[in-house]
Amino acid sequence: MPIRAILTDIEGTTSSISFVKDVLFPYARRALPGFVATRGKEPAVRKWLDTVATENGGMCEDGMVVEVLQGWIDEDRKHTALKALQGMIWADGYRSADFTAHIYPDAADALKSWHADGTPLYVYSSGSVPAQRLFFGHSDAGDLTPMFSGWFDTEMGGKREADSYRNIVAAMGLPAGDILFLSDVVEELDAAREAGLQTALIDRLEDYPKPRTGEATHGHTRVETFDRIQFD
Ligand SMILES: CSCCC(=O)C(=O)COP(=O)(O)O
Numbered sequence: 001m002p003i004r005a006i007l008t009d010i011e012g013t014t015s016s017i018s019f020v021k022d023v024l025f026p027y028a029r030r031a032l033p034g035f036v037a038t039r040g041k042e043p044a045v046r047k048w049l050d051t052v053a054t055e056n057g058g059m060c061e062d063g064m065v066v067e068v069l070q071g072w073i074d075e076d077r078k079h080t081a082l083k084a085l086q087g088m089i090w091a092d093g094y095r096s097a098d099f100t101a102h103i104y105p106d107a108a109d110a111l112k113s114w115h116a117d118g119t120p121l122y123v124y125s126s127g128s129v130p131a132q133r134l135f136f137g138h139s140d141a142g143d144l145t146p147m148f149s150g151w152f153d154t155e156m157g158g159k160r161e162a163d164s165y166r167n168i169v170a171a172m173g174l175p176a177g178d179i180l181f182l183s184d185v186v187e188e189l190d191a192a193r194e195a196g197l198q199t200a201l202i203d204r205l206e207d208y209p210k211p212r213t214g215e216a217t218h219g220h221t222r223v224e225t226f227d228r229i230q231f232d
């Protein structure tokens with residue numbers, strides 16, 4: 001089947017899991033108390049702090065909300081409020097050049113080549129859309145944001161739910177079968193396939209030392225690097 005657009009995940013797909021877990025998450029965890037103390041009154045920040053407080057029985061102290069959020073970082077919860085706040089915190093890290101975002105060279109090269117060939121590129125990640133823009137705007141391969149035609153996060157729904165992909169397909173305005181979704185998580189690929197998208201499992205040895213083969217692929221095309229992805 002022809003591919004007319006690429007939709008890609010970030011962590012474990014374009015970029016290493018260890019960069020997210022060992023650099024981004026600890027940075028956000030450390031900065032969270034100071035961030036809430038200095039910016040907690042800004043409506044865009046307050047909105048998410050109040051969401052967390054309400055969901056946790058209406059806790060009234062910001063210190064308790066910070067503890068909940070730090071616990072969620074430790075658990076790698078993909079909660080929209082946490083992801084939005086993390087994005088705001090990482091903005092400082094990128095701006096002060098504390099780090100650049102990891103991208104595998106094969107992913108950067110393939111994205112550049114597909115873009116040059118006129119294939120529209122989209123991102124769907126649990127990271128908030130602002131965090132995605134920062135990520136690709138300050139990547140190891142430079143500012144890649146101009147290559148992307150659209151950005152989607154969990155505001156479209158969870159990544160393991162088929163309806164999220166239906167929402168994304170509607171926003172992209174293409175037939176689902178013309179879109180190739182790339183991810184390192186088979187449950188995300190299952191949901192995308194249920195919504196009619198084509199799928200490829202990115203099974204990077206750096207992130208998944210034990211290759212997922214046979215039944216573990218759930219029948220999705222498996223590649224270890226982006227340069228092995230082939231389409232007309
Ligand atoms: C782009 S923001 C950093 C990554 C992040 O917070 C995250 O949860 C990534 O999850 P993904 O859906 O890209 O696997």
Ligand SMILES: [Mg+2]
Pocket residue numbers: 009010011012013183184185
């Ligand atoms: Mg991922």
